Amino acid sequence: MIFGLFETVSDFLATGGDVLKFIFFTTFLLWLLILERILFYKFRLPSVVAEKVTAWNSRNDKSSWFAHRIRECEISELNQELNSNIGTIKTLVSLCPLLGLLGTVTGMIAVFDVMALTGTGNARLMASGISMATIPTMAGMVAALSGLYFGNLFDGRAKKELAKAEDQMELDF
Numbered sequence: 001m002i003f004g005l006f007e008t009v010s011d012f013l014a015t016g017g018d019v020l021k022f023i024f025f026t027t028f029l030l031w032l033l034i035l036e037r038i039l040f041y042k043f044r045l046p047s048v049v050a051e052k053v054t055a056w057n058s059r060n061d062k063s064s065w066f067a068h069r070i071r072e073c074e075i076s077e078l079n080q081e082l083n084s085n086i087g088t089i090k091t092l093v094s095l096c097p098l099l100g101l102l103g104t105v106t107g108m109i110a111v112f113d114v115m116a117l118t119g120t121g122n123a124r125l126m127a128s129g130i131s132m133a134t135i136p137t138m139a140g141m142v143a144a145l146s147g148l149y150f151g152n153l154f155d156g157r158a159k160k161e162l163a164k165a166e167d168q169m170e171l172d173f
Contacts, residue, residue: 016135019103026144030092034150052078053168058134062172078165082158093147100140107133
């Protein structure tokens with residue numbers, strides 16, 4: 001079962017050409033980062049927010065200029081943790097269609113090479129180049145679409161969680 005799956009994926013990667021291997025690696029990295037963010041929001045986030053809110057609310061001085069800067073620092077640190085890897089996820093999402101386009105170009109070059117060597121438009125000889133042109137494009141778009149949803153989801157969730165934490169950090173004037 002596992003061997004058959006490995007063989008199928010290997011054949012798919014070979015059909016799409018070398019660019020498809022880069023798309024596969026990029027997609028794998030993208031999903032590792034998505035999984036990291038899911039695990040962070042599920043397990044780590046509540047303790048991080050509670051730690052920041054407790055540290056602020058346990059302070060005696062909440063009204064001085066110095067106290068306000070400390071609050072801003074705590075919120076900034078929380079913002080960094082909430083937005084960690086989201087920029088990388090969005091960058092990888094943007095990179096996937098570009099890699100797909102690169103696959104299209106390299107596949108079309110292979111088609112033109114076949115046409116230049118044979119002098120005709122033999123469909124059988126051009127088929128591998130056409131698959132090298134279409135499969136990476138499709139793979140790049142699918143990878144981008146799958147990551148686009150999560151990139152926007154995490155961005156919105158980070159903003160929401162930051163606003164909730166700011167509301168919990170009460171100010172004295």
